[in-house]
Amino acid sequence: MQIEHPYLLFLGDARDALAAKTALGIVDWRREWCLGQMRLEGCKADAKLPDMNPREAAAAGVKTMVIGVVNAGGVLTESWIDIIVDAIEQGLDIASGLHMRLGDIPQIADAAKKHGAKLHDVRLSTQRFATGKGDKRPGMRLLTVGTDCSVGKKYTALALEKGMRDKGFDADFRATGQTGVFISGRGAAIDAVVADFISGAVEWISPDAAPDHWDLVEGQGSLFHPSFAGVSLGLLHGAQPDAFVVCHEPTRRTMRGVNTPLPTIGDVIHMTIACGRLTNPAIRCVGIAINTEALSEDEAKAEIARTSKTYGLPATDPVRFGVEPIVDELARHYR
Amino acid sequence: MQIEHPYLLFLGDARDALAAKTALGIVDWRREWCLGQMRLEGCKADAKLPDMNPREAAAAGVKTMVIGVVNAGGVLTESWIDIIVDAIEQGLDIASGLHMRLGDIPQIADAAKKHGAKLHDVRLSTQRFATGKGDKRPGMRLLTVGTDCSVGKKYTALALEKGMRDKGFDADFRATGQTGVFISGRGAAIDAVVADFISGAVEWISPDAAPDHWDLVEGQGSLFHPSFAGVSLGLLHGAQPDAFVVCHEPTRRTMRGVNTPLPTIGDVIHMTIACGRLTNPAIRCVGIAINTEALSEDEAKAEIARTSKTYGLPATDPVRFGVEPIVDELARHYR
Numbered sequence: 001m002q003i004e005h006p007y008l009l010f011l012g013d014a015r016d017a018l019a020a021k022t023a024l025g026i027v028d029w030r031r032e033w034c035l036g037q038m039r040l041e042g043c044k045a046d047a048k049l050p051d052m053n054p055r056e057a058a059a060a061g062v063k064t065m066v067i068g069v070v071n072a073g074g075v076l077t078e079s080w081i082d083i084i085v086d087a088i089e090q091g092l093d094i095a096s097g098l099h100m101r102l103g104d105i106p107q108i109a110d111a112a113k114k115h116g117a118k119l120h121d122v123r124l125s126t127q128r129f130a131t132g133k134g135d136k137r138p139g140m141r142l143l144t145v146g147t148d149c150s151v152g153k154k155y156t157a158l159a160l161e162k163g164m165r166d167k168g169f170d171a172d173f174r175a176t177g178q179t180g181v182f183i184s185g186r187g188a189a190i191d192a193v194v195a196d197f198i199s200g201a202v203e204w205i206s207p208d209a210a211p212d213h214w215d216l217v218e219g220q221g222s223l224f225h226p227s228f229a230g231v232s233l234g235l236l237h238g239a240q241p242d243a244f245v246v247c248h249e250p251t252r253r254t255m256r257g258v259n260t261p262l263p264t265i266g267d268v269i270h271m272t273i274a275c276g277r278l279t280n281p282a283i284r285c286v287g288i289a290i291n292t293e294a295l296s297e298d299e300a301k302a303e304i305a306r307t308s309k310t311y312g313l314p315a316t317d318p319v320r321f322g323v324e325p326i327v328d329e330l331a332r333h334y335r
Numbered sequence: 336m337q338i339e340h341p342y343l344l345f346l347g348d349a350r351d352a353l354a355a356k357t358a359l360g361i362v363d364w365r366r367e368w369c370l371g372q373m374r375l376e377g378c379k380a381d382a383k384l385p386d387m388n389p390r391e392a393a394a395a396g397v398k399t400m401v402i403g404v405v406n407a408g409g410v411l412t413e414s415w416i417d418i419i420v421d422a423i424e425q426g427l428d429i430a431s432g433l434h435m436r437l438g439d440i441p442q443i444a445d446a447a448k449k450h451g452a453k454l455h456d457v458r459l460s461t462q463r464f465a466t467g468k469g470d471k472r473p474g475m476r477l478l479t480v481g482t483d484c485s486v487g488k489k490y491t492a493l494a495l496e497k498g499m500r501d502k503g504f505d506a507d508f509r510a511t512g513q514t515g516v517f518i519s520g521r522g523a524a525i526d527a528v529v530a531d532f533i534s535g536a537v538e539w540i541s542p543d544a545a546p547d548h549w550d551l552v553e554g555q556g557s558l559f560h561p562s563f564a565g566v567s568l569g570l571l572h573g574a575q576p577d578a579f580v581v582c583h584e585p586t587r588r589t590m591r592g593v594n595t596p597l598p599t600i601g602d603v604i605h606m607t608i609a610c611g612r613l614t615n616p617a618i619r620c621v622g623i624a625i626n627t628e629a630l631s632e633d634e635a636k637a638e639i640a641r642t643s644k645t646y647g648l649p650a651t652d653p654v655r656f657g658v659e660p661i662v663d664e665l666a667r668h669y670r
């Protein structure tokens with residue numbers, strides 16, 4: 001799967017910004033790939049891009065219309081189908097994060113066939129993977145792991161890509177989730193892969209590379225999350241990281257969607273090393289990314305200082321204070 | 336999914352016993368469910384059951400024809416399709432362990448619709464699962480885990496079901512793989528579940544039960560297998576076992592299909608407890624099942640004695656010497 005940019009972001013009639021968070025995430029990290037947005041009557045989200053329809057987008061050079069919005073009830077309305085068919089007729093590919101398969105809708109399938117458009121269902125990939133091999137691959141890899149889901153693993157990996165490139169590292173973000181795939185134009189939503197192929201999919205996502213090249217692999221879930229730890233472990237084994245960063249939200253008490261208490265950062269470091277050395281005995285923790293959104297600036301700084309001291313590792317909030325301490329740690333260890 | 340017995344086992348033109356190992360496994364453990372076998376010209380496997388065709392099977396009371404054989408090349412030949420359609424017309428359901436979906440073959444789909452037959456694709460379940468909750472469920476659970484794939488986890492769970500029932504335990508085998516599903520008539524092949532739902536599927540496979548009831552959950556893979564550890568971890572979290580048995584093959588040096596060295600039994604005990612306590616803090620190892628097929632009787636006894644002494648746990652080869660030492664350990668701890 002390779003999604004061609006530039007993009008037209010379809011926001012539909014998103015009832016709020018949250019419903020369009022995939023589209024907004026793409027703009028955050030790949031503003032230069034986004035030539036326009038298309039909003040319908042009543043849309044409450046705004047990606048701050050020029051409004052355009054598929055015809056205008058095609059004329060502007062757009063290659064793919066990205067459906068970066070959650071649709072109410074999981075059903076595609078006729079009005080959306082007409083717009084998608086129009087985009088295909090204008091020569092665009094379609095990339096969707098919806099729970100249904102674009103090609104299951106006859107009008108869309110027919111139009112795509114007729115016009116030679118590619119339909120990318122990011123959540124429902126038909127990509128076939130091999131089972132994981134476990135052999136060490138050339139190139140360096142960093143994985144973001146977490147004390148929980150939704151603590152900033154994607155953001156941290158993307159911020160590290162930027163921060164490392166700024167310091168002269170050859171570094172690429174590697175997507176393992178829906179929004180990440182749109183941001184990198186490649187990857188796979190590994191939570192949607194058949195269980196036997198989790199680590200194999202990650203081996204495909206992060207293939208052989210030059211010895212000093214860094215893949216920054218987006219983490220998923222947590223080894224301590226009772227719903228998703230299997231995904232996290234397969235991802236860890238497939239990514240075979242040399243380095244990892246633990247992402248944490250200090251005010252959370254139970255894990256997302258369940259009653260399980262949050263592990264400590266130390267628990268996560270210990271377990272990640274214990275499991276990760278199976279495919280990379282040199283694995284080490286190189287930093288802690290703390291999501292301090294719920295804290296005041298003073299509280300955030302105190303929390304970061306305390307955490308850094310407790311674990312003897314660089315700590316930061318990548319959103320609030322940047323990733324420099326972690327990039328410096330990487331430079332110190334690996335250059 | 337509930338597969339109705341008695342069964343007619345379809346062996347096709349199996350080129351050897353290995354090609355029919357699913358069918359032979361069913362006969363090993365559920366002889367009383369199997370009224371007959373159907374073999375084609377050139378079949379080299381024999382389940383030692385009366386040969387019968389679908390009409391004779393229906394007359395004998397068979398409810399389901401089980402396709403318990405690997406077909407060459409993964410493609411259904413016309414002759415197989417005709418036999419399946421015939422079985423449906425005789426009033427039988429069909430249960431298949433093939434890699435393709437029965438309902439994708441128009442003649443089979445049409446016949447099933449016309450005659451109201453159920454088509455069970457054990458490898459390709461359409462069962463929808465919830466994500467795992469992680470909450471402790473009533474009832475007792477034992478999981479078989481392994482130092483590798485294919486070391487006897489299914490056999491050990493089935494042998495424990497029999498051994499525990501013989502000693503008055505209320506115990507049920509819970510299937511997590513293809514052959515196991517045919518043997519129990521229920522369950523799911525969890526390696527074929529979408530990654531996000533591994534632990535949720537196991538919560539469904541082993542639901543709430545009476546406080547002194549034991550589920551004997553069939554393990555899959557190994558926490559140390561770089562291809563399949565994600566499946567094993569999701570299975571561990573979903574099964575939330577009170578007790579586990581480590582299965583091991585002492586002559587193996589690398590894990591199945593990869594170059595990774597085998598972990599020690601101690602590694603597996605330690606990691607299973609470290610991960611398993613997330614959903615059951617009371618988890619403990621209650622025994623070691625050693626597959627001594629490659630050893631002489633004297634060597635086997637010495638290996639078992641040495642292993643038992645090293646870990647201070649009962650050890651046995653369930654095939655060669657039975658599971659009594661492990662059942663005794665369970666009785667001592669939990670009665």
